[in-house]
Amino acid sequence: MENIAQKQQKVITRFAPSPTGFLHIGGARTGLFNYLFAKQNGGIMILRIEDTDRERSKKEYENSIFEGLSWLGIKYDEFYYRQSERTALYQRHIEKMIEKGTAYISKEDGRDGKRSEVIRFKNPKTKISFEDIIRGKIEFDVSELGDFVIAKDIESPLYHLAVVVDDFEMGVTHIIRGEDGISNTPRQILIQEAIGAPRPRYAHIPLILAPDRSKLSKRHGAVSLLEFRDKGFVAPAIVNFLALLGWHPKDESEILSMSDLIAQFSLPDVQKGGAVFNMDKLRWINREYLERMSEVVFSEHAERFMPEDIKNAEGYSLKTLNKLRPLLLERISTFGDIRELAERGELLYFFSQPLYEKETLFWKGEGNPDSVREILRALSGMLDKIPPEEFGEEYIKQKIFPFAEEKGKGSVLWPMRVALSGLPKSPDPFTLAAFFGKDETLRRLAVAEKKL
RNA sequence: GGCCCCAUCGUCUAACGGCUAGGACAGCGCCCUUUCACGGCGUAAAUCGGGGUUCGAUUCCCCGUGGGGUCACCA
Numbered sequence: 001m002e003n004i005a006q007k008q009q010k011v012i013t014r015f016a017p018s019p020t021g022f023l024h025i026g027g028a029r030t031g032l033f034n035y036l037f038a039k040q041n042g043g044i045m046i047l048r049i050e051d052t053d054r055e056r057s058k059k060e061y062e063n064s065i066f067e068g069l070s071w072l073g074i075k076y077d078e079f080y081y082r083q084s085e086r087t088a089l090y091q092r093h094i095e096k097m098i099e100k101g102t103a104y105i106s107k108e109d110g111r112d113g114k115r116s117e118v119i120r121f122k123n124p125k126t127k128i129s130f131e132d133i134i135r136g137k138i139e140f141d142v143s144e145l146g147d148f149v150i151a152k153d154i155e156s157p158l159y160h161l162a163v164v165v166d167d168f169e170m171g172v173t174h175i176i177r178g179e180d181g182i183s184n185t186p187r188q189i190l191i192q193e194a195i196g197a198p199r200p201r202y203a204h205i206p207l208i209l210a211p212d213r214s215k216l217s218k219r220h221g222a223v224s225l226l227e228f229r230d231k232g233f234v235a236p237a238i239v240n241f242l243a244l245l246g247w248h249p250k251d252e253s254e255i256l257s258m259s260d261l262i263a264q265f266s267l268p269d270v271q272k273g274g275a276v277f278n279m280d281k282l283r284w285i286n287r288e289y290l291e292r293m294s295e296v297v298f299s300e301h302a303e304r305f306m307p308e309d310i311k312n313a314e315g316y317s318l319k320t321l322n323k324l325r326p327l328l329l330e331r332i333s334t335f336g337d338i339r340e341l342a343e344r345g346e347l348l349y350f351f352s353q354p355l356y357e358k359e360t361l362f363w364k365g366e367g368n369p370d371s372v373r374e375i376l377r378a379l380s381g382m383l384d385k386i387p388p389e390e391f392g393e394e395y396i397k398q399k400i401f402p403f404a405e406e407k408g409k410g411s412v413l414w415p416m417r418v419a420l421s422g423l424p425k426s427p428d429p430f431t432l433a434a435f436f437g438k439d440e441t442l443r444r445l446a447v448a449e450k451k452l
Numbered sequence: 453g454g455c456c457c458c459a460u461c462g463u464c465u466a467a468c469g470g471c472u473a474g475g476a477c478a479g480c481g482c483c484c485u486u487u488c489a490c491g492g493c494g495u496a497a498a499u500c501g502g503g504g505u506u507c508g509a510u511u512c513c514c515c516g517u518g519g520g521g522u523c524a525c526c527a
Contacts, residue, residue, distance in 0.1 A: 016527090017527090018526080018527045020526075020527070050527060051527095052526090052527055053527065054469090056525090056526070056527085057527095064507090108525095110523085110525060111525045112525075115525080118525055119525095122486075130468075132457095135457070135458090138456075138457080139456090140455075140456075141455080143454070144454075144523090145523090148524095149524080149525050149526095150494090151525085152525050153525095156525085158524090158525070158527090159526070160527095161527050162527095163527090173458095178521090179457065179458085179520080179521060180521055180522070181521095181522095182456060182457060182519095182521070182522080183455075183456060183457090183521070183522040183523070184522085184527090186456095204457080206457095206458080206520095207520075207521075209519095209520080211462095211463085213519065213520075214520085215518095215520080215521085241464095244464065245464070246464090246465095247465090248464080248465050248466070248475095248476095250466090251475095252466075252474080252475045252476075254464095254475085254476055254477090271458095271464090271465075272458055272459085273458050273459060273519090273520090274458075274519085274520060274521090275463090275464065275465090276462095276463055276464075277463095277464095278463050278464060278477065278478080280464075280474075280477055280478050281464065281476090281477045281478080282464080282477095284476085284477055285477090326490095326512080327489090327490095329490085330489050330490045330491090331488085331489055331490085332490095346488090364486090364488070378470085404486085407484090408486090409486055410486045410487090411486085412486080413486040413487090414486045414487070415486095416486090417486070417487070418487090422485095423487090423488085424487065424488085425487050425488035425489080426487075426488065426489090427487095427488075427489075427490095428485080428486080428487080428488090429486080
């Protein structure tokens with residue numbers, strides 16, 4: 001066990017969420033910044049669960065913190081604490097403060113009606129100023145804070161007391177937290193001075209805002225971190241995006257891995273103003289990561305988001321899914337988009353014969369059944385001559401294009417494409433034919449012919 | 453309202469006090485193209501206002517305006 005003096009030699013940050021709601025996007029970024037700063041300085045990050053409010057703290061919220069951090073790859077150096085398990089420690093400090101006269105028992109009715117006294121801090125009514133790493137000097141006159149309550153009773157510490165005692169006992173050197181913590185700082189510095197704790201360095205990071213610049217909340221859609229996972233965003237993209245909210249590397253690169261971030265992150269350069277959460281940019285970043293994914297990993301993810309009716313289709317297999325990957329990549333930004341594609345009916349035809357009206361086969365309504373049938377028959381004839389092993393996109397195109405140019409590209413390529421997809425919009429007919437292979441392509445062409 | 457923080461394109465942001473204020477996302481246009489998507493090229497778009505300091509302010513100072521945070525026996 002290290003003592004405090006040894007600990008002080010290295011950077012110790014802490015991420016201290018309270019489990020009174022699901023870990024949200026803002027909390028995740030605070031955790032990330034603490035992690036990045038600790039790692040780049042060879043230090044450690046402590047995870048501390050601030051559950052002094054027994055009423056509002058919930059196990060499932062606590063779990064969302066662990067699960068969220070681990071999903072993002074934010075590791076907390078094996079320490080973690082729950083404040084609810086440390087009451088004896090707080091009690092010792094409270095007693096010492098009362099003894100020294102920096103706190104006192106105040107006879108008054110408790111708000112819960114069960115108590116007749118609370119513990120108040122004896123306000124020295126001075127001026128407090130501190131140097132914020134991001135914002136520079138911040139000054140407060142603490143007299144207006146009054147003798148604030150630090151504990152409901154000797155065994156029930158409140159937030160400020162618990163925070164200061166823990167940061168002290170854990171040897172925290174740097175407190176990186178949201179901008180909303182600025183106004184808590186003077187109170188906490190006061191308590192530090194009362195218990196003889198050294199003052200850590202502070203860095204208050206800007207808040208994440210909704211598009212209307214108000215505080216981001218549930219009514220603005222997804223804010224819970226794990227919700228993003230469930231919508232098919234990938235963790236490195238979230239990390240990348242979060243890091244770019246309030247910070248930017250020296251060069252103009254936008255795609256940065258966790259280790260890039262550890263190397264390049266700079267706390268003093270973090271932006272001071274609040275940052276609006278931009279879903280479009282997140283989606284763009286996520287897509288960049290999807291493109292960089294290996295085939296195996298991509299398919300694993302894609303499979304999880306594939307609706308049952310698609311997975312049950314006769315032609316569905318891991319092999320066809322892998323073949324579909326490039327086509328999918330052109331159309332999705334998150335894996336959740338797969339569901340939307342499926343809902344719009346733009347997925348099932350890859351795995352089973354589509355149903356469609358024969359009118360869909362007519363190019364801009366100008367074709368008549370006889371001429372379209374003739375074209376389809378001619379196409380089948382040409383495709384039939386291609387050896388199955390040569391049935392690739394380029395080869396097919398080469399064979400068909402002269403004919404299409406002679407008859408009019410739309411009049412040939414549109415019905416061919418519809419015969420394969422059944423839809424007014426889809427990938428081009430060469431891509432589709434190559435995807436389906438010779439047999440299935442000829443089969444679908446025959447089905448279309450019969451329809452006419 | 454008191455106290456505190458903040459202010460560059462619509463959004464995220466770059467710019468030792470010194471180039472035509474740069475990039476990305478979104479937008480728009482063109483190209484590619486049978487359609488959709490992808491892609492390529494291009495384009496529009498910002499220093500909140502007013503005073504200082506300075507040879508010169510996006511940058512430093514003051515005032516105003518606007519936005520945000522916080523004012524619990526919540527954290």
